Amino acid sequence: MGQIPRYLVAISELERCHGSPVPTGSVATELGRSPSTTTEMIQRLENEGLVVYERYAGVSLTPEGERKAAELTHTFETLCTFCRDILQLEDYEAEAMRLTGSVSPVVADRLEATLLE
Template sequence: MVPDARYLLAIRTLRPNETTPVSTGSIADELGRSPAAATEMAERLNERGLVEHEPYEGVVLTEEGESRADRLARTYEILCRFCRDVLRIDEYEAEASALVGTVSPDVAERLAEVLLSDEADPSP
């Protein structure tokens, strides 16, 4: 998975609501990274307008970050279903995670349409 994709998904997953900051320590723990690495990525995402980062407070997704995180989450869900149900991979979440930042939302949606069409909801 592309690093910023991992971070955006982690922030989206960890937040209790859309306005409460997620600590960089929590993000680091979730991703198995050091707090310094999580803080560095938070700053990069902040510079790109994807999060608002307040040192010692945490990060909140911006509107653009929220939109991107939602698309990534949808792609991840589709890839999980594909890897689990079609390819029958035991470690389907790890495989989907490895792919999610490299597959466009258009490809994921087309994949869902073509291969998962018998199921309406691609949530794992």
């Protein structure tokens, strides 16, 4: 998964667990990144209209960011199931994470339908 998808999924998960706005330090810890690198990426996400960043308060997903994060989370969960149940990979979550940003929603939906058959 590329950096933007990883950040969106992490922010979404942190919002769900701890509320919004999410401190940028929490995002940095979740992703194993430095605070400065995290702030730079969050500012990039803000420029793309995916988050609202309030200095010293934290970051929140915009409606478009929420939609994108939900789509990516669904793809990640589908790929986890595929990598675990079909490919029987030991580190299935890491492999699913690497693939998530590369798989379109159409492919994820069709893969999910195939897994449910």
